[in-house]
Amino acid sequence: MREIGIIASLSSETEARVILKEGQERVVKTEDLVFVRNRNGGDILAVLRKGLGSNENLNPGGYHPGVAYARIGGQPSTAKETYDFALSVIGEARESVSQNKRIVAPGSLVEIFTDDDNPMRLLAGGKHALTLGFYEGHSNWRVPVDASFIPYHIGVFASTGGGKSFLARFQIIPLLQKGGYDVLILDWKGRDYAPFFPKDNVLGISQIALDVDAVTGYLAEKMANFGYSAYGGTVTQALEEFIFAEKWRGLSVEEFQRVLEHSMVNSLNPGRTVSGRPFEDEHRFRRGLKRLRDVDIQSILGTNTSKDILEQVRKKHLSVIDMKRTGSSEKLSMFLTLANHLMERMHNDEDLNLALVIDEGPQYVPFKPKGIQEKTTDVIIDLCALGRTHKLCISLLSQGIAGEIGINAAVRRNLNTQFVGKIHPLDMIEVGNWLSPFNIDPKFLLSLPPGHFYFMGNMNPSPIPLLVTFEVPE
Ligand SMILES: Nc1ncnc2c1ncn2[C@@H]1O[C@H](COP(=O)(O)OP(=O)(O)O)[C@@H](O)[C@H]1O
Numbered sequence: 001m002r003e004i005g006i007i008a009s010l011s012s013e014t015e016a017r018v019i020l021k022e023g024q025e026r027v028v029k030t031e032d033l034v035f036v037r038n039r040n041g042g043d044i045l046a047v048l049r050k051g052l053g054s055n056e057n058l059n060p061g062g063y064h065p066g067v068a069y070a071r072i073g074g075q076p077s078t079a080k081e082t083y084d085f086a087l088s089v090i091g092e093a094r095e096s097v098s099q100n101k102r103i104v105a106p107g108s109l110v111e112i113f114t115d116d117d118n119p120m121r122l123l124a125g126g127k128h129a130l131t132l133g134f135y136e137g138h139s140n141w142r143v144p145v146d147a148s149f150i151p152y153h154i155g156v157f158a159s160t161g162g163g164k165s166f167l168a169r170f171q172i173i174p175l176l177q178k179g180g181y182d183v184l185i186l187d188w189k190g191r192d193y194a195p196f197f198p199k200d201n202v203l204g205i206s207q208i209a210l211d212v213d214a215v216t217g218y219l220a221e222k223m224a225n226f227g228y229s230a231y232g233g234t235v236t237q238a239l240e241e242f243i244f245a246e247k248w249r250g251l252s253v254e255e256f257q258r259v260l261e262h263s264m265v266n267s268l269n270p271g272r273t274v275s276g277r278p279f280e281d282e283h284r285f286r287r288g289l290k291r292l293r294d295v296d297i298q299s300i301l302g303t304n305t306s307k308d309i310l311e312q313v314r315k316k317h318l319s320v321i322d323m324k325r326t327g328s329s330e331k332l333s334m335f336l337t338l339a340n341h342l343m344e345r346m347h348n349d350e351d352l353n354l355a356l357v358i359d360e361g362p363q364y365v366p367f368k369p370k371g372i373q374e375k376t377t378d379v380i381i382d383l384c385a386l387g388r389t390h391k392l393c394i395s396l397l398s399q400g401i402a403g404e405i406g407i408n409a410a411v412r413r414n415l416n417t418q419f420v421g422k423i424h425p426l427d428m429i430e431v432g433n434w435l436s437p438f439n440i441d442p443k444f445l446l447s448l449p450p451g452h453f454y455f456m457g458n459m460n461p462s463p464i465p466l467l468v469t470f471e472v473p474e
């Protein structure tokens with residue numbers, strides 16, 4: 001510990017300002033952690049933010065000797081120069097940290113933690129064994145995490161390139177596993193997770209069986225709705241019947257194509273007429289069929305059911321679903337199939353001990369969901385609600401928080417632990433609402449380097465957000 005200054009007048013039990021001792025302004029930085037030896041009793045753990053420098057000789061907007069001197073380019077006097085920081089109280093420290101109720105006395109001494117002291121141990125208080133990353137600037141200060149709040153869900157927010165996927169891969173996922181959760185990762189582009197895990201842990205989306213609703217919707221879309229203006233019509237109905245009969249499961253692509261053609265023509269134009277409605281319907285279908293590529297068929301022929309996927313996750317403790325080279329509707333259809341299965345299990349009162357990592361969150365739960373996204377949004381809200389009591393953790397990553405670039409507000413309210421990194425300027429107001437009470441300037445978040453996040457909410461043992469980061473292994 002090293003003394004850096006004293007508490008200024010107008011302090012309260014949660015906030016104060018520290019006047020720095022001469023020269024300390026060159027070493028003390030925002031986010032540094034300090035101890036206040038409160039003259040009113042107790043030691044207080046606190047964090048420094050929002051520094052302020054002032055020099056009475058240099059007050060702008062008026063003409064006086066100091067300003068006059070500056071105008072002609074002289075070095076002004078530092079006699080009336082002071083530096084201070086706002087201090088946000090984390091809590092009163094004994095064996096662990098608890099809420100501070102006494103006013104921080106003006107004049108109390110303030111000491112800074114040096115690398116060898118470890119304030120994180122105080123925060124952990126012997127209760128929280130698991131940690132995540134480290135406190136910014138101190139690689140030996142591992143940040144403690146309250147694992148009992150894992151099933152209260154996690155939100156990770158930062159603009160593209162802010163380090164969300166890295167945070168998930170190197171910190172959140174290992175933490176969830178240590179907390180006793182098996183992890184299922186949904187890799188939207190197949191680029192952020194799938195290439196970095198053993199092949200045995202990765203499942204291609206085309207290997208996954210979709211439910212019949214998802215398959216019909218998908219095929220109709222690929223066949224341009226058979227020329228109808230929207231989903232529906234005689235030919236689509238015939239397709240539905242074909243798919244719902246499920247005789248096509250387990251076929252190869254060529255077999256599927258043959259069986260589909262045969263049974264559709266039989267149903268649409270059984271008399272093989274060469275004019276009239278049945279003939280036109282047959283041709284509608286044939287035009288659609290021409291559009292259907294082998295890869296489209298391939299992506300519905302998967303045989304792994306949701307149950308199989310869960311069994312694999314149980315066995316290997318971590319699985320990645322690689323969704324590259326498929327359209328959003330297939331991805332979301334697959335997700336719905338899986339989510340419905342998880343809901344069913346929780347309705348049967350099963351504890352899941354499972355964490356779903358959903359990267360590219362706005363694809364599933366946008367600000368204003370449309371079409372299939374309405375279903376994925378609803379089901380994620382339901383998963384969150386039931387997950388709290390059945391040990392299912394939803395970890396959702398998003399490049400935006402609120403509004404057009406963000407995620408659905410009802411989903412956001414369910415993510416009780418948040419990591420907020422470098423944000424998009426459009427999120428300034430939202431972040432201001434969250435962080436200004438803690439003296440964190442939202443503007444500071446516009447320039448955070450990748451991999452730096454404010455950690456806040458349920459899983460953070462500190463009542464105020466902490467700036468955490470992590471190293472990327474070679
Ligand atoms: N902790 C970190 N330290 C240093 N660089 C990082 C860290 N985290 C992320 N990065 C850098 O940022 C880049 C983007 O990270 P990524 O997780 O893909 O961002 P996002 O998912 O938010 O778009 C990475 O390729 C890496 O170079």
Ligand SMILES: [Mg+2]
Nearest residue numbers: 164165192359
């Ligand atoms: Mg990413």
